[in-house]
Amino acid sequence: MTSDIRTQGIKNPIDVAEYLFRRLHEVGVRSIHGLPGDYNLVALDYIPKVGLHWVGNCNELNAGYAADGYARVKGISAIVTTFGVGELSAVNAIAGAYSEYVPIVHIVGTPTTAAQKNGMLLHHTLGNGDFNVFAKMSKEISCAVAMLDDPYEAATLIDHTISECILKSRPVYIALPTDIVQKKVDGDRLKTPLDLSYPPNEEEREDYVVEVVLKYLQAARNPVILVDACSIRHRALEETHAFIEKSGIPVFVAPMGKGAVDETLPNYGGVYAGDGSNAGVRERVESSDLVLSIGAIKSDFNTAGFTYRVSQLNTIDFHSYGIKVRYSEYPGVRMNTVLSKITARLGQLNIESGPNPNNVIPEAEIKSPEPTITQAWFWPRLGQWLQKDDIVITETGTANFGIWETRFPANVTAISQVLWGSIGYATGACQGAALAAKDLGQLTSRRTILFTGDGSFQLTAQELSTMIRNKLNPIIFIICNNGYTIERFIHGWEDAYNDIQDWKYKDLPAAFGAEKGEVLTYRVSSKQEVEQLFADKEFASAETTRLRFVELVMPWDDAPKALIETAQSAAKRNAEVS
Known part of the structure; x- marks a missing residue:
């Protein structure tokens, strides 16, 4: 009753589900993957109302994989499943998106707030009255979880969760009870777009890191650049490309970074994956006295069985969460603007050309x-x-x-x-x-x-x-x-x-x-x-x-x-x- 009183004074009331799908449309989603289930059916009615397309997959696992592929091209995706049986079928795909930094909004239709409060013995449950158990499972593979059990907080939670999905480039989980779908929230909030800009680095700290990197770069005799997947996932490709093109330094990609670099560039040298590298690449990278590693994910398959032979003493790592110069760490300094400042201040460098991969058949x-x-x-x-x-x-x-x-x-x-x-x-x-x-x-x-x-x-x-x-x-x-x-x-x-x-x-x-x-x-x-x-x-x-x-x-x-x-x-x- 309290929630109803708090929402009575809203000047431009819209339903929670409409608000959610309009926010998804705002950030670029145009199609919604998933499957219908009795706990999400009313919410699905809002998808065409806001100009979105319902895909309709054959099962939830496939829908999760499809949402992953959609997000890698479009920038973000959304999937709707039903409580328990549906959401758990999608968990494998969502876990994959979490491990590989893919932004997916997972919306789960759940039983009414009253049914959950009373611990009713409903279908799709474990029969023990615990309605939070599946959300707890998803918490480990989501960068944010929103339980929309109070309409007064729903809009704020939706905005925060979608923003986190994009800024952290990982899946998020939104539980939408059937009795909340048509509750009212303030539609005027939609007039203010979500702030999806990254928080700026502390300027003094950032400038210091730039100075340190430039010092090592100027002193290097044969530097190389190694680009990996997190340069794609954390929206650093523009800065990465500018750095690659202006510097002229030989650039290589890890397998997960394939496609991150324009491979028609004259300084593109191929795939580096330790012993699995393209011809001539391993020797060139591993003989370098400075490896500028951008967005690395050093997993077994990404390194051909951990066969990298690059010393951290010769490496500068650029990441979304910080910079590491040799063994000195600078947490909280995001790579995007650091790369831009380095590019702007680049002087003459010592460059030793790398291999020139081609599509010549052996x-x-x-x-x-x-x-x-x-x-x-x-x-x-x-x-x-x-x-x-x-x-x-x-x-x-x-x-x-x-x-x-x-x-x-x-x-x-x-x-x-x-x-x-x-x-x-x-x-x-x-x-x-x-x-x-x-x-x-x-x-x-x-x-x-x-x-x-x-x-x-x-x-x-x-x-x-x-x-x-x-x-x-x-x-x-x-x-x-x-x-x-x-x-x-x-x-x-x-x-x-x-x-x-x-x-x-x-x-x-x-x-x-x-x-x-x-x-x-x-x-x-x-x-x-x-x-x-x-x-x-x-x-x-x-x-x-x-x-x-x-x-x-x-x-x-x-x-x-x-x-x-x-x-x-x-x-x-x-x-x-x-």
Whole structure:
């Protein structure tokens, strides 16, 4: 009753759900992923009212993967699930987004506040009267949690939570009880946009750090720049690019940073991942006397099994939470403006050129009379076919490692899940990424291209249905190599647990409801057939409005060199005795 009295004097009252979805629209969300459930149905009615599009996924896990892919292209995403059974199905995807710094707003429809207060024995509960248990689970994989159980506080909590999602680039959790959906909040608050600017660094501290970095930079004989994923996630790409271009220092990317740097730049040198690096890269990076590391995430798959050989004594780390110069730490000094000031004050530097990666197919592959499509042949050849502005999604496995050998055209967005590595992620992420491109008005000017293994695809194949339903036109390559190749190289070379049932993949679009001619299907099993496919103008064009679905047949026992080395490292580590 108290809450109702407090909201009676609102001059411009709007419903809580409308306020929430209008704020999401304000920050760039145009499509909402998720599934209906009885505790979120009334809230879903507000989605079209505020100009948003309801996607309607096949299950919550897929919806979470799709929201992840959408956010990586659009900047933020939202997913709606129902209490308990729905939200827990999405937890794996949300955890992946948390580990990889992807901003997703997870909205959960919950039972009424009265039912929760009284501990009622409701469906979708554990039967013990505890209605907070699932929120507590999500708290560990969210940078903010908002329980909207009081309309008087709802607008403030919504604003804070969405802002935290963007500023910290991680998922947030919003619980929306069914009886709060239509409660009133002050709509006039929407006239003031959310403040999404980063808090400024303390100027004196920032200037000191800039001086320290410049001192080491001027003294270096052969510096290099190494760019990783957090430069993307924490909105530092503009400052990073300005620094790279003005300095002319050789620049390399870690696997998770693939796509962060314009690979057409003359000082781009390739992928550094320790022993899994492109040709000539490891020697150049590890012989440097100063490594300027921007947004590093030094996980096992991102370093080819922890095979980095770069001393911290020769490293300056730039992050969203602080700067580390050799072994001296400067917490609270954000990298963005530090990079800008360094760029503005750059003088003449000592620069030793780095390697020049290309998409030249290895000579042994060119001379081989074998028609089989090999990993060593395919990924450089792919680089010759890719176009400016493509969105390229690669699944954990052969595709994720193979793409290291592909030099991108300008402005390619690369999506992969190197750290979390949840099998099946890429198919859902493809749906989200393609939809984000559509929401940006780029459906027929920008290609979305997925590379996923047959084993991975079988986990989330239903999202092909969602793509058809939403009139999306990605190019999907299913790498048909009879099972879980990355697992084979770790353990169980010919064991049954790494095998899968062979599907008739080309028949799936029709099985999922595609009308005749709505989806183009192909099967290629030789290099010549790949060449013919790549030369097909309808297949290759960004303007083709039809989804394209390809069975790409490759040997079951073939893998990129970097995958083999990383798998060997993982196998050795798994066998260690404590």
